[in-house]
Amino acid sequence: MATYPELKGRVAVISGAAQGIGASTAREFAKQHAHLALIDIDEAAAQKVAAEIQGSGARAMVVRTDVTDDASVSNALAKVAAEYGGIDIVVNSAGGYGKLTSVEELPLDDWDKTVALNMRGTFLMCKRAIPYLKKSKAGRIINVSSISGRTLFGSTSPAYAASKAGVIQLTRFLAIELGPCGITANSIAPITTLTPRVRALRSEANIEQIASQIPLRRLPDPEDHANAMVFLASDSAAYLNGVALDINGGRILM
Ligand SMILES: NC(=O)c1ccc[n+]([C@@H]2O[C@H](COP(=O)([O-])OP(=O)(O)OC[C@H]3O[C@@H](n4cnc5c(N)ncnc54)[C@H](O)[C@@H]3O)[C@@H](O)[C@H]2O)c1
Known part of the structure; x- marks a missing residue:
């Protein structure tokens, strides 16, 4: 594990931190002794992650939040x-x-919900965080997009693909807007990762097929993404701004 001593005591707000990639990311930031705020609609699950982090000696708080709701x-x-x-x-x-x-098959309310979660949620979190980040010495925005927002190579949801492409472009906009304030904004674009949600969505055969097409011949672990995000938050990544970092084992080279 890389260590970034400068992250000690920095305050990291992580949405979707109750499980999957968000929870792994919270754990990796805790190893760097950052102070964690776990933002999730599932408060009970987020509390379990927070308790684990507190048990390791790091600070963690939970705020039940719906990222699609401005007041929340x-x-x-x-x-x-x-x-x-x-x-x-x-x-x-x-x-x-x-x-x-x-x-053709996607119900309109599914489109609206998916776009709201991925785009409106990311937009609101960024927009409302800006006043605080402007006061930081090393403000960082890291948005989780997807390989589906970079290109199309297999089954997905059109609402998801469109909104994750939007997340990348929003991040680039933020990079230009906030760069002069010393804040960087970058995104990551993970390939299929075996979090509980994705295990429920895909068959074993489908998972094996995806892995067989990846040059590294395995799907990523959530920690692969978490490690990249810790790096993006560190001073070592101070000059990276507006990047969409592909984390796909070489599956798509752009
Ligand atoms: N797992 C993958 O294969 C994969 C691949 C590419 C990109 N991604 C992206 O990575 C991110 C995390 O994916 P994951 O697989 O870990 O997901 P997950 O479903 O395991 O976790 C998502 C978390 O977000 C929370 N959440 C859902 N709606 C919310 C809301 N309105 N407000 C606050 N919290 C809410 C859930 O409670 C959950 O804890 C997502 O943005 C996803 O699109 C995942």
Whole structure:
């Protein structure tokens, strides 16, 4: 594990931190002795992750938050800043989709919900965090996009693919807007990762088929993404801005 001593005491807000990639990311930031705020709609699951982190000696708080709700996001960020004295890092991992489908089959309310979770949620978290990040010495925004937002190579959801492409472009916009304030904004684009949500969505055969097409011949672990995000938050990545970092084992080379 790489260590970044400068992350000690920096305040990292992580959405979708109750499970999957967000929870792994919270654990990796805790190993760097950052102060964690776990933002999730599933408070009970987030509390379990927080208890584990606190057990390791790091600070962690949970704020039940619906990232698609402006008041909920604003209140959560205000609570975090009041507790820790500011916000330095925002990781937006809350996201996903309901089912693999086509444009023709996708119900309109599914489109609306998926776009709201991935795009509106990311937008609100970034927008409401900006005033706090401007006061940080090393403000960082890290948005979790997807390989589906970079290209199309297999089954996914059209609402998901479109919204994850939007997350990358929003991140680039933020990079240009906030660069002059010393804040960087980058995204990561993971390939299929075996979190509980994805295990439920895909068959074993489908998972094996995806892995067989990856040059590294395995799907990533959530920690592969978490490690990249810790790096993006570190001073070592201070000059990376507006990047969409592909984490796909070489499956898609752009
Ligand atoms: N797992 C993959 O294969 C994969 C691949 C590429 C990108 N991603 C992206 O990575 C991110 C994390 O994926 P994951 O597989 O870990 O997901 P997950 O479903 O395991 O975790 C998502 C978390 O977000 C929370 N959440 C859902 N709606 C919310 C809301 N409105 N407000 C606050 N929290 C909410 C859930 O409670 C959950 O804890 C997502 O943005 C996803 O699109 C995942």
